[in-house]
Amino acid sequence: xxxxxxxxxxxxxxxxxxxxxxxxxxxxxxxxxxxxxxxxxxxxxxxxxxxxxxxxxxxxxxxxxxxxxxxxxxxxxxxxxxxxxxxxxxxxxxxxxxxxxxxxxxxxxxxxxxxxxxxxxxxxxxxxxxxxxxxxxxxxxxxxxxxxxxxxxxxxxxxxxxxxxxxxxxxxxxxxxxxxxxxxxxxxxxxxxxxxxxxxxxxxxxxxxxxxxxxxxxxxxxxxxxxxxxxxxxxxxxxxxxxxxxxxxxxxxxxxxxxxxxxxxxxxxxxxxxxxxxxxxxxxxxxxxxxxxxxxxxxxxxxxxxxxxxxxxxxxxxxxxxxxxxxxxxxxxxxxxxxxxxxxxxxxxxxxxxxxxxxxxxxxxxxxxxxxxxxxxxxxxxxxxxxxxxxxxxxxxxxxxxxxxxxxxxxxxxxxxxxxxxxxx
Numbered sequence: 001x002x003x004x005x006x007x008x009x010x011x012x013x014x015x016x017x018x019x020x021x022x023x024x025x026x027x028x029x030x031x032x033x034x035x036x037x038x039x040x041x042x043x044x045x046x047x048x049x050x051x052x053x054x055x056x057x058x059x060x061x062x063x064x065x066x067x068x069x070x071x072x073x074x075x076x077x078x079x080x081x082x083x084x085x086x087x088x089x090x091x092x093x094x095x096x097x098x099x100x101x102x103x104x105x106x107x108x109x110x111x112x113x114x115x116x117x118x119x120x121x122x123x124x125x126x127x128x129x130x131x132x133x134x135x136x137x138x139x140x141x142x143x144x145x146x147x148x149x150x151x152x153x154x155x156x157x158x159x160x161x162x163x164x165x166x167x168x169x170x171x172x173x174x175x176x177x178x179x180x181x182x183x184x185x186x187x188x189x190x191x192x193x194x195x196x197x198x199x200x201x202x203x204x205x206x207x208x209x210x211x212x213x214x215x216x217x218x219x220x221x222x223x224x225x226x227x228x229x230x231x232x233x234x235x236x237x238x239x240x241x242x243x244x245x246x247x248x249x250x251x252x253x254x255x256x257x258x259x260x261x262x263x264x265x266x267x268x269x270x271x272x273x274x275x276x277x278x279x280x281x282x283x284x285x286x287x288x289x290x291x292x293x294x295x296x297x298x299x300x301x302x303x304x305x306x307x308x309x310x311x312x313x314x315x316x317x318x319x320x321x322x323x324x325x326x327x328x329x330x331x332x333x334x335x336x337x338x339x340x341x342x343x344x345x346x347x348x349x350x351x352x353x354x355x356x357x358x359x360x361x362x363x364x365x366x367x368x369x370x371x372x373x374x375x376x377x378x379x380x381x382x383x384x385x386x387x388x389x390x391x392x393x394x395x396x397x398x399x400x401x402x403x404x405x406x407x408x409x410x411x412x413x414x415x416x417x418x419x420x421x422x423x424x425x
Contacts, residue, residue: 166297288341
């Protein structure tokens, strides 16, 4: 099934030119297919996302309306949710490349996140302990994401990278769609029993770890002893001009993008949605993402992945304008969630598909972890800044600042990104 491609990635100082070559008798047919390893990784992500989105769906309401945190405190906690991953993504990517054990490193991250679901039970109403558990959970996500995306990239042809990431993200999003439904059903059956949600989330996450162990194949290359994997070699990837420009643009856009939790809280505030229905809000985003992930992955393969990536942020800007505008009811709710899902379909996997061919195969997990680290740090800053703006200026002024900031960041990204040199797949 897998795959025939010969491609040389650009070299930088201290980074050897690497040819990726893998031949198969059925090369022409396999170029159009998605590798079984991608489907296996997508299935693991589906199950794991049911678990993680159960928590994501109930956490904002739990900490704000049950524990009584302010928007600024929630912003700091939510920033922690993203920021901790920044500290371990590089470590995870480096370990996966250095030891050629991408599956093992990814599996460790999945297992750590599963155990943390039980930790939420022990945290009770203690905000510091809750923060520590969330930090550990995000450490697991940080460890697994780079090696997992490197496995997807190394299991795909250059021609089908966008489609492969699109299929993976679509399976991932099915889990994200089911997670809030499961949480909603559990809370409907056992009102205010968040412990029920946490225990069920642990069981589902543990099943995902077993699936990874049984279904996913690792992909390794012979270690180049003359150019060993090192932290310095990973950091020198930033000397690659195109990769560096994409990193800068992604960081800039990430700083001004609101986290999902804030988008849902803004909708809840604008529409006065009752607490028991709050976990259903992410379903609109995930439904849109699910429908559009594969088409936008294919579109990115045809017209250019960076172009589609920027277009995703334009869709996000339109969603913010909806939140800022005078309309309400379903006229506000449905288009906002649809645009939010479109944003993810055009950016999440598409960005990894765009940078994959820019990186040498033996440093791919490190390079992907590098850009994901920048995005995590940006989301940390974004959450804290927006929480502070909401706390100090009020909701309306905070959204206005978010709209202006994102519009300026998109214009800057259009100037920074190598759009003119982007090769069409």
